[in-house]
Amino acid sequence: xxxxxxxxxxxxxxxxxxxxxxxxxxxxxxxxxxxxxxxxxxxxxxxxxxxxxxxxxxxxxxxxxxxxxxxxxxxxxxxxxxxxxxxxxxxxxxxxxxxxxxxxxxxxxxxxxxxxxxxxxxxxxxxxxxxxxxxxxxxxxxxxxxxxxxxxxxxxxxxxxxxxxxxxxxxxxxxxxxxxxxxxxxxxxxxxxxxxxxxxxxxxxxxxxxxxxxxxxxxxxxxxxxxxxxxxxxxxxxxxxxxxxxxxxxxxxxxxxxxxxxxxxxxxxxxxxxxxxxxxxxxxxxxxxxxxxxxxxxxxxxxxxxxxxxxxxxxxxxxxxxxxxxxxxxxxxxxxxxxxxxxxxxxxxxxxxxxxxxxxxxxxxxxxxxxxxxxxxxxxxxxxxxxxxxxxxxxxxxxxxxxxxxxxxxxxxx
Numbered sequence: 001x002x003x004x005x006x007x008x009x010x011x012x013x014x015x016x017x018x019x020x021x022x023x024x025x026x027x028x029x030x031x032x033x034x035x036x037x038x039x040x041x042x043x044x045x046x047x048x049x050x051x052x053x054x055x056x057x058x059x060x061x062x063x064x065x066x067x068x069x070x071x072x073x074x075x076x077x078x079x080x081x082x083x084x085x086x087x088x089x090x091x092x093x094x095x096x097x098x099x100x101x102x103x104x105x106x107x108x109x110x111x112x113x114x115x116x117x118x119x120x121x122x123x124x125x126x127x128x129x130x131x132x133x134x135x136x137x138x139x140x141x142x143x144x145x146x147x148x149x150x151x152x153x154x155x156x157x158x159x160x161x162x163x164x165x166x167x168x169x170x171x172x173x174x175x176x177x178x179x180x181x182x183x184x185x186x187x188x189x190x191x192x193x194x195x196x197x198x199x200x201x202x203x204x205x206x207x208x209x210x211x212x213x214x215x216x217x218x219x220x221x222x223x224x225x226x227x228x229x230x231x232x233x234x235x236x237x238x239x240x241x242x243x244x245x246x247x248x249x250x251x252x253x254x255x256x257x258x259x260x261x262x263x264x265x266x267x268x269x270x271x272x273x274x275x276x277x278x279x280x281x282x283x284x285x286x287x288x289x290x291x292x293x294x295x296x297x298x299x300x301x302x303x304x305x306x307x308x309x310x311x312x313x314x315x316x317x318x319x320x321x322x323x324x325x326x327x328x329x330x331x332x333x334x335x336x337x338x339x340x341x342x343x344x345x346x347x348x349x350x351x352x353x354x355x356x357x358x359x360x361x362x363x364x365x366x367x368x369x370x371x372x373x374x375x376x377x378x379x380x381x382x383x384x385x386x387x388x389x390x391x392x393x394x395x396x397x398x399x400x401x402x403x404x405x406x407x408x409x410x411x412x413x414x
Contacts, residue, residue, distance in 0.1 A: 053201025068093030246365040254284040271305040
C-alpha cells in the first residue's frame with residue numbers, strides 16, 4: 001500500500017522536531033555549562049601556542065611586508081638570479097623580521113630590566129627612611145603639644161609592633177609562599193614554552209599567509225550565500241584595518257611617549273626616570289584613561305623622593321599628553337576607529353570590566369568593529385525601506401519618512 005506523503009505536513013514535522021531537539025540540546029548545555037567552560041578552557045590552554053603564533057604573525061606582518069616588498073624582492077629582481085626560488089624574498093623577509101623583532105626586544109630588556117630592578121630596590125631600601133622622616137615631620141609639627149606628641153610616638157611604636165607581629169604570624173605560611181613561587185616559576189616556564197612554539201608557528205603562518213587567507217575565503221564562500229559571503233569578507237577586511245591600524249599605531253605612539261617622557265624628566269633630574277617612563281609608556285597604550293593610570297602612581301613615587309620634582313613631573317606629563325593628544329596621536333592613528341569620545345570611554349569601561357587590562361587595550365578597536373557592523377546592518381535596512389542613512393536626517397526637526405511615489409514612474413519625488 002502506497003502511503004501518500006504531504007510535503008507541507010512533512011516539512012512542518014521536521015521543523016518541529018528540529019526545534020524540540022535544539023531546545024533539548026540548549027537545556028543540556030545550560031545544565032552542564034561549567035563542564036563546557038572547563039573543556040573550552042583546556043582546549044584554549046592546548047592551543048595557546050597556536051593563538052600566540054597568529055598574534056605574533058599578525059603584529060609582525062607589516063614589518064614582513066616592508067622587508068619582502070621594499071628590500072628583498074627588488075634586490076632579487078635586480079640580481080636576476082635564474083635559479084632563485086620565487087619564495088626566496090619571503091623567507092629572507094621572515095628571517096630579517098624575526099631578527100629585528102628579537103633584537104629590539106633583547107635591547108629593550110637589557111636596558112630596562114636592570115634599571116627597573118635598581119629603581120625598585122632603591123625604593124624598598126628607602127621606605128624605612130620615608131617612614132622615619134614622616135614620623136619626625138609629624139613629631140616636629142606637634143612639638144608644642146607634648147601630650148599629642150607622646151600620643152603620636154605611641155601610635156608609631158604600636159604600628160611597628162603590629163607590623164612585627166604580623167610578620168611573625170606570616171612566617172609559618174612561608175612553605176605556602178614557596179609553593180606559590182614554585183607554581184609561578186612553572187607558569188613562567190610554560191609561558192616561555194608557549195612563546196617559543198608560538199614563534200615557530202608564526203613562521204609557518206607568515207610563510208603561507210596567502211594560502212591561509214585563500215582557505216578561509218573558500219570556506220566562507222562555500223558555506224554562506226554569495227551576498228552574505230561578500231559582506232563577511234568586507235567586514236573582515238574592515239576589522240583588519242581597524243585592529244591593525246589601531247594596535248600598531250598605538251604601540252608606536254606609546255613608545256614615542258615613553259621615550260619623550262624619559263628625555264624630559266631626565267633633563268629635570270627626576271628620580272626613577274626609567275621606571276616612571278616605562279610606566280607612562282605602558283599605560284599610555286590604554287586610550288583616554290591610560291595617562292592618568294600611569295601618571296598618578298608615578299607622581300607619588302617621585303613625591304616620596306622629592307616633592308618639588310613631583311610637581312615638575314606632573315607639569316611635564318600634562319604638556320606631553322597635550323602634545324600626544326593633539327599632534328603625535330592624530331598623526332599616527334588618524335581616524336583608525338571612527339568612534340566619538342563617548343563611545344571610546346564606553347568601550348574602555350565595558351571591555352576593561354570584562355577582560356581587565358587587555359580588554360582596556362583592545363576594547364576600542366573591538367567596539368569599533370561592532371559599531372561598524374551594526375551601522376552597516378542598520379543602513380541596509382534603511383535603504384530597503386527607502387529611508388536616508390545619514391544620522392542628521394533623524395534630528396528633531398527632520399522628517400525621515402520616504403516621499404510618496406510619483407504618479408508615472410513610481411519613484412520617490414525629489
